Amino acid sequence: MGRRPLDMDRLATDLALNDNVEGKTRLAKKIINLAYRNGIYPSSINQLYLARGKGLFSNAFTVPAINLRTLTYDLAKAIYRVAKKNNAGAFIFEIAKSEMGYTSQPPLEYTAALLAAAINEAWSGPVFIQGDHFQINAKNYRANPDKELDGIKTLIMQAIEAHFYNIDIDSSTLVDLSKDNVKKQQALNYEVCALLTHFIRQNQPAGVEVSVGGEIGEVGGKNSTPEELRAFMEGYKERLRKGLVGISKISIQTGTSHGGVVLPDGTVAKVKLDFDTLKNLSKIAREEFGLAGAVQHGASTLPPEAFGKFPEVGTTEVHLATEFQNMVYESSHFPKDLKERIYNWINETQGPEKKPDQTEEQFIYSTRKKALGPFKKDIVMLPLQARDAIAREIESKFAFLFERLNVMNTKDVVSKYTTLKRVISRKRREPSKPVKPVELSHEGAD
Numbered sequence: 001m002g003r004r005p006l007d008m009d010r011l012a013t014d015l016a017l018n019d020n021v022e023g024k025t026r027l028a029k030k031i032i033n034l035a036y037r038n039g040i041y042p043s044s045i046n047q048l049y050l051a052r053g054k055g056l057f058s059n060a061f062t063v064p065a066i067n068l069r070t071l072t073y074d075l076a077k078a079i080y081r082v083a084k085k086n087n088a089g090a091f092i093f094e095i096a097k098s099e100m101g102y103t104s105q106p107p108l109e110y111t112a113a114l115l116a117a118a119i120n121e122a123w124s125g126p127v128f129i130q131g132d133h134f135q136i137n138a139k140n141y142r143a144n145p146d147k148e149l150d151g152i153k154t155l156i157m158q159a160i161e162a163h164f165y166n167i168d169i170d171s172s173t174l175v176d177l178s179k180d181n182v183k184k185q186q187a188l189n190y191e192v193c194a195l196l197t198h199f200i201r202q203n204q205p206a207g208v209e210v211s212v213g214g215e216i217g218e219v220g221g222k223n224s225t226p227e228e229l230r231a232f233m234e235g236y237k238e239r240l241r242k243g244l245v246g247i248s249k250i251s252i253q254t255g256t257s258h259g260g261v262v263l264p265d266g267t268v269a270k271v272k273l274d275f276d277t278l279k280n281l282s283k284i285a286r287e288e289f290g291l292a293g294a295v296q297h298g299a300s301t302l303p304p305e306a307f308g309k310f311p312e313v314g315t316t317e318v319h320l321a322t323e324f325q326n327m328v329y330e331s332s333h334f335p336k337d338l339k340e341r342i343y344n345w346i347n348e349t350q351g352p353e354k355k356p357d358q359t360e361e362q363f364i365y366s367t368r369k370k371a372l373g374p375f376k377k378d379i380v381m382l383p384l385q386a387r388d389a390i391a392r393e394i395e396s397k398f399a400f401l402f403e404r405l406n407v408m409n410t411k412d413v414v415s416k417y418t419t420l421k422r423v424i425s426r427k428r429r430e431p432s433k434p435v436k437p438v439e440l441s442h443e444g445a446d
Contacts (some may be wrong), residue, residue: 008031008116008120009073009120009384011027011030011116012073012112012113013073013380013381014027015027015028015031015109015113015116016072016109016376016377016380017380017381024106024108024109025108027112028108028109028111028112029112029425031112031115031119032111032112032115032163034115034119035115035118035119035127038118038119038122038124039124040115040118040119040123040124040125040127041125041126041127041420041422042111042126042127042128042129042164042165043126043127043128043419044128044165044166044208044210044211044419045063045090045092045166045211045418046166046210046211046212046245046248047209047417047418047419048090048417048418049211049248049291049292049316050245050248050292051417052286052292052293052316053248053285053286053289053290053291053292054290055286056417057413057417059286059293059314060311060406061090061406061407062310062311062316062317062318062405062406062407063090063091063092063316063318063405063407064091064092064320064401064402064405064407065091065092065093065094065130065132065295065317065319065320066079066091066093066094066320066321066324066398067094067095067096067099067132067319067320067321067324068093068095068114068324069095069099069103069321069324069369069372070103070325070328070372070379071379071380071387071391072105072113072114073113073114073116073117074387074388074390074391075324075391075394076093076114076117076118077117077120077391078391078392078394078398079091079093079117079395079398080117080121080123081121081395082395082399083123083402083411084121084122084123085399086403086407086408086409087410087411088402088409088410088411089125089126089407089410089411089412089413089415090410090413090414091128091402091407092128092129092130092166092317093110093114093127093128093129093130094132094166094168094319095107095110095130095131095132096131096132096133096135096321097131097132097133097134097155098133098135099132099321101373102369102370102373103369103372103373103376104372104373104376106158106162107131107158107159107161107162107164108162110129110162111129111162111163111164114127114129115127125411125414125415125418125420126414126420128165128166129162129163129164129165129166130164130167130168131159131164131166131167131168132168134152134155134156134159134167134168134169134170135170135173136148136149136173136174136192137173138174141173141174149192149195152196153196156199156200156203157203160200160203160204160205160210161425163423165204165208165210165211166211166213167200167210167211167212167213168212168213168214168215169192169193169196169212169213169215169247170215171188171189171190171192171193171196171214171215172189172215172217172251174188174189174192175188175189175216175217176188177222182225182227182231183234183235185231186228186231186232186235187235189214189215189216190214190231190232190233190235190236190239191235191239193214193215193232193236193247194239194240194246197212197240197244197247198240198241205421205423207423208419208423209245211248211249212247212248213247213248213249213250213295214232214236214247214250214251215250215251215252215295216228216229216232216250216251216253222253223252223253223255223274223277224252224253224254224277224281225277226280226284229250229252229281229284232250233250233285233288233289237289247291248291248292249285249291249292249294249295249316249317250285250291250294250295251294251295251296251297252277252278252281252294252295252296253297254273254274254275254278254296255273255274273296273306273309275309275313276313278296278310278313278314278315279314281293281294282294282313282314282315282316283314286314293314293315293316294314294315294316295315295316295317295318296315296317296318296319297319298319299318299319299320300319300320300322300323300324301322301326304400304404307400307401307404307405308404310404310405311405318405322369323397324397325368325369325372327390327393327397328390328394329368331390331393333389334382334386335382335386338375338378338379341375341378342368342371342375343368345371345374345375346364346367346368346370350367350370353367354367
């Protein structure tokens, strides 16, 4: 195993600040090669999830899937520290389609930042990197299905080339509740999910089985039902080409919304989560369809007492994002003058998005994520001491989540059910039809 380089802080900063595509790509590939030399492998969690679906090990932990919207390198270092301290291996780094746009973090940069952090913290073994909410825009799909699907295919190719070996397809936006039976309601959802699963299988690297997730209920909508899960899975299996490995997990709606429900004073309302639905649908997913179980979105802003319930009811994975962004903004180490400039920018540029019934606090809370891209350089250029201090504050939150989700001492089971494979970058294969650059602006992250 190679020695840990001493300049990862500088490399990660150069990566984030570099505006030249070729220069950024060159730095990213340098970091990825260093990671392989240090025994660090971007990996698929598929084997672990399918083994869980077969009941080959204890089901008493829930995998945290963590979206890092800002200070990615610094916060990833904190996560690796927590994981090493607790002998944890079952955790995922992810970024949504929408987040790539408003945080200015293309897939290859995101991967390289995570691997740079792994090198710095002397991590070894698999690193699970996930494309979250690769979501179909229903309006665009109705106007031109081929164009919308080609856009998602282009994003999938970019993600796979950036060593994202875990991809969540979100075609739940195509569910049509006006249809007269559940299978018809889910028809477009399972057809598109099967089609994109085929595309992923055709383009995944040799020796890597990408973990694919499906979704039956759009977050923020009505709670999911057993009938919907069965209708989706039956239709999906019918459409999936014989012999192909299908999805390994299913995302459902249980009462949360992305970012939480914001009260007039800017605080987040307490949400009553339907844990019975999570328990029931996870059980059906495992016992009837061999999946790892159900996935919970929009969870980072839930009250602390909620997190211990996820392992109890057999939740496979929980997605966490907004709270970490909130903690960065509210940290005493985040410069007040920078926050003031960000909030002024929001009012000047995002004002038309303010709804008539929103207070100033609600508007800022719901919109400030969109400043993370425009102010990315300002945040990355904060003194290392300030960034470390912010990361240390949030590290305690990561430690709390790892403990409550019961992922301590999961490194051995992860090692047992994960294949480490060094993937050599290859020339990109384009979708069959030319497409415009992918739009990354609409919502869809926790």
